[in-house]
Amino acid sequence: MKTMILYASTYGFTRDCAQKLKQNLNGETILIDINKDPIPALDNFDTVLIGGSIYIGQIQKKIKKYCLSHLDELKNKKLGFFISCGSAETVDTYFKNSFPEILLEKALSIQNFGGEMRPDQMNFFHKFISNMVDKSADKQAAPPMKPLPENIIQMSNVMNNLS
């Protein structure tokens, strides 16, 4: 099994998750940051895992664009999709908004890796919004945002059991 993990991460939480995913996978795996690394041709891989983080309901645009522009090639791969986000309740909607339906239907694993705020690294705008989100979550007694490392293990188990 040769795997590419392609991800976008604004403040590093999704990067950390993608690194853990790589550590847990059997076989050769390369990790590609869509914002920094050259993206290799897909014919080098039989398994492709793609993910990013949710900001104001949306995944990073580059991830969305990549899936749409490589739709036909991706359809023929073993696929997994992941997101990082704060709200467990709206995860299904986030997946539907982030990835083409036809690819989600084909995916062998779809996982929410949870989320983490890193305010020390945030720009002013993001810090402002995250304060508002915190206050509104307090009012609605929403469950707190937290990492879900068990879902990283779940995805790696599914992929490892294929080979």
Ligand SMILES: Cc1cc2nc3c(=O)[nH]c(=O)nc-3n(C[C@H](O)[C@H](O)[C@H](O)COP(=O)(O)O)c2cc1C
């Ligand atoms: C400005 C801002 C907006 C966010 N918007 C959402 C959102 O709409 N829904 C959600 O579930 N999480 C939201 N989050 C939480 C992020 O998805 C979460 O912090 C994630 O772990 C970030 O991952 P990253 O560091 O890899 O970018 C938001 C976070 C920030 C800072």
